[in-house]
Amino acid sequence: MEHTVSSKTLIKASSTALLLAAITLMTVILPAEYNIDPSGIGKALGLTVLAGNDEISRPLQSEDEIAVSDTFEVINVTVPAGKGVEYKFSMPQYAKMTYEWITDGTPLYFDLHGEPEGDTTGYFESYAISTSTEMKGSFTVPFAGSHGWYWRNYSGEPVVVKLYVKGQYMVIGLKQ
Structure with a gap:
């Protein structure tokens, strides 16, 4: 039929x-x-x-502490030879960060991740893990807390990461 x-x-x-x-x-x-x-x-x-252009659905914890930047802030982070460092930002839930980082050409292992505010269990959520000489993008954080990069340098020389960031954050800096 x-x-x-x-x-x-x-x-x-x-x-x-x-x-x-x-x-x-x-x-x-x-x-x-x-x-x-x-x-x-x-x-x-x-x-x-x-x-990422709408107002955050909950008020910021402290207007004085959180920077809302429309221009890129430039941060130089030195990763010592054979070591790793973590560079972090405090961000409220649903805050957005636009970023770019680049090295002198030496590849670094990295983990872009976040840790919930007040968590004592050691939990963290990774957003990107790879090895590269550069990365560019943006992310919206799913929870309030510290968010940023862990870079590991497997080379025999220190590497400077030039990090460009803009968005809604407070710099924590190098995490020991």
């Missing part, structure tokens, strides 16, 4: 699919990815926070 689909049915199905795609674009994708929310539904659903 053959089924044939009429042109009218095909046009009706295509139009419905196009309408649903347009609604999804306007109410979900644009608010979540680009903080463009013409209908207001994205903000009501909490999707604009995902774009």
Whole structure:
């Protein structure tokens, strides 16, 4: 038994699919990815926070302590030969950081991770682990606490990491 689909049915199905795609674009994708929310539904659903441009959903703990930077701060971190260092920032929940780091060409093992505020169990969550001479990106922290990098230098010479950061954070610095 053959089924044939009429042109009218095909046009009706295509139009419905196009309408649903347009609604999804306007109410979900644009608010979540680009903080463009013409209908207001994205903000009501909490999707604009995902774009990283919306206000944080809870107030900051201390306006004086947390820096909100629109320009990149440049930090030089020296990783001694054969050793590792950790450089951290205190960030409230859902805060966003944009970053770039680069070495002189010497690859370093790294672990970008966060530790929840007040946790005493030693728990941490890794966001990226690899070996590289550079990295660029952004992240939104899932919980309040200290967030940053652990770099390990396996070479015989110290390596300077040039770290560029901007976002909502308080510098903790080198963690001993």
